[in-house]
Amino acid sequence: MTATTPADREATQQAPSQTSPESSPEALKIALLGAGTVGSQVARILTEDAGMLAARVGTRLELAGVFVRNPDGDRDYRLPRELYTTDAEALVDSADIVVELMGGIEPAKTLIERAIAHGSAVVTGNKALLAQSGSELFRAAADAGTQLSFEASVAGAIPILRPLRDSLAGDTVTRVMGIANGTTNYILDQMDSTGATFDDALADAQALGYAEADPTADVEGHDAAAKAAILANLAFHAPFRIDEVHCEGITRITAADNEAASEAGYVIKLLAIAERITARDGTAGAVLRVHPTLLPREHPLAAVRGAFNAVFVEAENAGELMFYGPGAGGAPTASAVMGDVVSIARRLVRGGAGRTHTPKSVVPALPVGEAHTSYMVVLRVADRPGVLASIASSVAEHGVSIVSMRQVPLAEDDLVAEESSEEYTDETPESVLRIITHEAREQDLAATVAALEQLDVVTEVVSVLRVEGN
Ligand SMILES: NC(=O)C1=CN([C@@H]2O[C@H](COP(=O)(O)OP(=O)(O)OC[C@H]3O[C@@H](n4cnc5c(N)ncnc54)[C@H](O)[C@@H]3O)[C@@H](O)[C@H]2O)C=CC1
Numbered sequence: 001m002t003a004t005t006p007a008d009r010e011a012t013q014q015a016p017s018q019t020s021p022e023s024s025p026e027a028l029k030i031a032l033l034g035a036g037t038v039g040s041q042v043a044r045i046l047t048e049d050a051g052m053l054a055a056r057v058g059t060r061l062e063l064a065g066v067f068v069r070n071p072d073g074d075r076d077y078r079l080p081r082e083l084y085t086t087d088a089e090a091l092v093d094s095a096d097i098v099v100e101l102m103g104g105i106e107p108a109k110t111l112i113e114r115a116i117a118h119g120s121a122v123v124t125g126n127k128a129l130l131a132q133s134g135s136e137l138f139r140a141a142a143d144a145g146t147q148l149s150f151e152a153s154v155a156g157a158i159p160i161l162r163p164l165r166d167s168l169a170g171d172t173v174t175r176v177m178g179i180a181n182g183t184t185n186y187i188l189d190q191m192d193s194t195g196a197t198f199d200d201a202l203a204d205a206q207a208l209g210y211a212e213a214d215p216t217a218d219v220e221g222h223d224a225a226a227k228a229a230i231l232a233n234l235a236f237h238a239p240f241r242i243d244e245v246h247c248e249g250i251t252r253i254t255a256a257d258n259e260a261a262s263e264a265g266y267v268i269k270l271l272a273i274a275e276r277i278t279a280r281d282g283t284a285g286a287v288l289r290v291h292p293t294l295l296p297r298e299h300p301l302a303a304v305r306g307a308f309n310a311v312f313v314e315a316e317n318a319g320e321l322m323f324y325g326p327g328a329g330g331a332p333t334a335s336a337v338m339g340d341v342v343s344i345a346r347r348l349v350r351g352g353a354g355r356t357h358t359p360k361s362v363v364p365a366l367p368v369g370e371a372h373t374s375y376m377v378v379l380r381v382a383d384r385p386g387v388l389a390s391i392a393s394s395v396a397e398h399g400v401s402i403v404s405m406r407q408v409p410l411a412e413d414d415l416v417a418e419e420s421s422e423e424y425t426d427e428t429p430e431s432v433l434r435i436i437t438h439e440a441r442e443q444d445l446a447a448t449v450a451a452l453e454q455l456d457v458v459t460e461v462v463s464v465l466r467v468e469g470n
């Protein structure tokens with residue numbers, strides 16, 4: 001007996017009569033650009049689930065070809081040799097739907113523009129391109145009456161862009177905060193839970209298909225920044241670009257930061273945050289930021305492990321929503337790609353114009369200094385009477401208030417390990433001071449830290465990390 005998959009069964013049970021070759025509309029031709037981690041999985045689904053897809057769409061989705069650099073190269077999912085081509089233009093021109101999964105700016109951008117100009121619909125997971133040139137591409141697609149869909153570009157398999165665009169279209173989203181990069185979440189989780197080194201955890205994330213072709217984009221926060229811009233675009237119905245996102249990655253996070261976070265009851269996560277705020281001068285706008293953040297261990301985002309993603313959305317009427325699921329990897333991301341493909345294909349079968357996201361509002365991007373955050377500041381300080389008072393008064397002078405201040409004597413071993421510290425002498429008794437502040441405007445907190453650095457009693461500002469969710 002041959003094993004059947006749920007997709008086979010559905011194809012058998014539900015295939016409507018209009019999908020029979022005699023009565024169905026012509027097959028829709030799909031061009032696949034790129035056959036890497038995600039592209040290979042899209043090829044697999046198009047091939048193995050062809051019956052189910054035809055039943056849902058009302059006609060066959062035919063893989064017309066796959067653009068690759070080397071048709072004989074190794075693939076996670078191998079198709080017949082004749083489907084691979086190095087002629088991207090001819091393939092694009094032959095397709096009803098172009099699925100771009102190469103990544104990078106060029107030639108992806110030119111090929112997408114070519115597809116749109118040709119009247120073809122486009123599906124892409126390319127957040128780097130959308131966060132740089134999204135407005136231009138959305139406008140081109142809208143002008144051509146075709147569709148550009150990109151659910152896979154943010155948080156992998158999680159349906160987040162469609163809910164923001166459609167389900168919440170009648171509400172006012174005020175804040176989006178999420179773990180939007182699987183690679184960095186995987187690395188931070190491994191470092192925190194198994195003590196793995198940064199390099200080993202990154203190598204694992206690459207092997208598992210989570211990382212970008214150049215993982216610098218992940219670890220320096222650029223990938224999450226691109227996603228923050230796209231999320232803000234959909235959430236606030238206004239165009240934002242990656243260069244409007246304040247971005248700090250995880251490469252400077254040390255084992256000591258993890259230890260300090262853990263001792264204080266926090267976990268470190270790379271968060272992407274987009275929020276509507278009113279600046280000090282009264283301008284209403286949004287601040288977009290990506291940075292390592294301390295979250296209380298009991299916060300729902302703190303429980304997001306491995307390459308999973310989660311996005312919190314706050315809206316005036318809906319309240320708080322959380323979207324959670326696999327944020328990276330071949331098959332999960334291909335699921336989001338295929339959702340867009342089926343949705344477009346159904347429309348092509350039914351008829352009617354394509355609908356592409358076209359932001360209608362103007363919401364200015366404000367400088368990160370206008371955001372409100374809390375900090376955890378770890379200082380190395382002289383261990384003598386009056387130190388705490390002088391630090392507390394310096395913090396208060398900047399209008400920042402302290403939630404907690406904990407002084408830990410520095411172990412002799414630590415002093416020996418830190419002999420490189422300029423201020424260190426054998427005679428200097430020192431301690432470590434961990435300060436957690438209340439929420440304040442980021443520029444006031446930054447000025448506080450700058451002032452603390454100048455105090456005689458402060459030997460070193462060891463680390464400064466933002467805190468959310470207190
Ligand atoms: N891997 C993941 O978990 C996710 C990836 N994405 C996005 O999906 C896209 C694809 O990602 P992956 O499959 O992971 O990348 P990948 O690096 O595994 O695959 C890309 C493929 O495109 C090919 N390619 C790149 N430039 C080319 C060119 N000029 N000519 C011919 N072939 C070219 C590469 O040789 C490679 O086979 C990227 O935009 C990525 O940001 C989005 C969400 C999740």
Ligand SMILES: N[C@@H](CC=O)C(=O)O
Nearest residue numbers: 181182183210211212
């Ligand atoms: N490199 C990205 C892939 C998905 O967008 C990530 O790690 O999240």
Ligand code: NA
Nearest residue numbers: 151154156158
């Ligand atoms: Na998604």
